[in-house]
Amino acid sequence: MTKMEHHLHLPVIDKDWWRGAVIYQIYPRSFQDSNGDGIGDLIGITQRMSYIASLGVDAIWISPFFTSPMKDFGYDVSDYCDVDPMFGTLADFDLLVESAHQYGLKVMIDLVLSHTSDQHPWFTESKSGKSNPKSDWYVWADPKPDGTPPNNWLSIFGGPAWQWHPGREQYYLHNFLVEQPDLNFHNREVQDALLAATRFWLDRGVDGFRLDTINFYFADKQLRDNPPLPPEKRNATIAPSVNPYNHQLHLHSKNQPENIEFLKRFRALLDEYPAAACVGEVGDAQRGLELLGQYTSGPEMVHMCYAFEFLSKSPLTSTRIAEVFAELDRVGKDGWPCWAFSNHDVIRHASRWELSPQAQRLFATLIACLRGSICLYQGEELGLPEADVPFEALQDPYGITFWPEFKGRDGCRTPMVWEASNQNGGFSDGTPWLPVSHEHLGRSVAAQDADPGAILHHYRRAIAFRKDHPALVKGAQIGLEAQADVLHFTREHDGETLFCAFNLSDTPSQHDMPAGDWRTIAQELGGATPSADFKLHLGPWQVCIAVKQD
Structure with missing residues (x-):
């Protein structure tokens, strides 16, 4: 066969596969445990690939599985280029990608670029003094003359966003846990290192990325105070209402204009590959749709983003949906949204909006018909309600801090239920890291597969219907x-x-x-x-x- 003949037989690559795609989110700790330690793993995901494919989705997004002390369950990364032993090995990941591709599924992984673990070697070096090569890789600042933090910025997980380090006699910024120091994106070397980690996974066969907290990458160089937010403008879509984080307009601690240039660099890297794509998480209660529009408008920017409008506690009425799309048309008409009703950070929408079984089916059909791409969260297709996790079983530091007014995120992170023959729902032979909800057992995959009237089949029909009608996918x-x-x-x-x-x-x-x-x-x-x-x-x-x- 000549080179020309060989070229003619190459499969056609759809660089636009992400536009209108249905992406299935997997929270790996809770999907399938393959070795009996009570924690889901990469081999477990591979074992369940045929089920994922049976849903008719286009891609999977896997929440972080990188090496981590697990203070925030993988969103505190200590090595961007390896798998935490809890989840398996790089070889296990390679097998997962190969299996997904055999089923025609794209693989997207969760990149946490705005911060690392305090146990990352970069931070170990940075905190050792003010003159080492990585001294400026994180956001360090001198105290005010009275010893207090350099400004009024707050952490989403409660308290100030600054932590004192006696070795450097400086504060470092942490928008999340104390153990999650923020990287300094104003340093070009930091950007280069993160892009190199991104390339590592692209070279390993990954098809794309979900970008955690995409609007948090840069902080104001001058570290100016955030202004107060009037009570009537506060909402709890990003942080619970009991969190004083809602009392500020986060004008300087995130959403910085310099972010645009880095996102262009990120997109240029993805464009080196045949069909790599990404979806960004825009975490902002006031400007979410505006940033979504900015970050996705044009071929130099990221492919798609999601804001929190459909993840909020406010009931999703017809009027509310119309308002969201009207605002999106105003601030991001040329952008591309990605919608989700549930994910690993919010109360499952069946409970959050108190939906009847009939209403749950309508919302499944609705999201399949809206313009944009879709993220479905594991168990959503089973109609799972929020699990009731008692305080003594809580793992989430967010919930432990704000209990009982806010119970944290464990209620949506409990293990997937595959079959009802044991109390662990077929998730694990050991003791699960979070208890399996007894209320979930009757909604297992096996039970619903055997019931033609189950909501699982409705999700499959809704996804298939969407795929059968290009107007719903890309129109x-x-x-x-x-x-x-x-x-x-x-x-x-x-x-x-x-x-x-x-x-x-x-x-x-x-x-x-x-x-x-x-x-x-x-x-x-x-x-x-x-x-x-x-x-x-x-x-x-x-x-x-x-x-x-x-």
């Missing part, structure tokens, strides 16, 4: 409006036009179909059919999807 979204409790919009792409209407309430609703010749589809998702007079009668939590006829 434009037109005329999104809320009329009372009904949210409706049109999706268009490549000659296909779909009308979508959702009744987000417990009461029936009547709605006019738009002008034109429409054929209703999505009956497998419980879709309604208009009456002869083109009136659409939506039952409680019912959807109607129709395709426009030529």
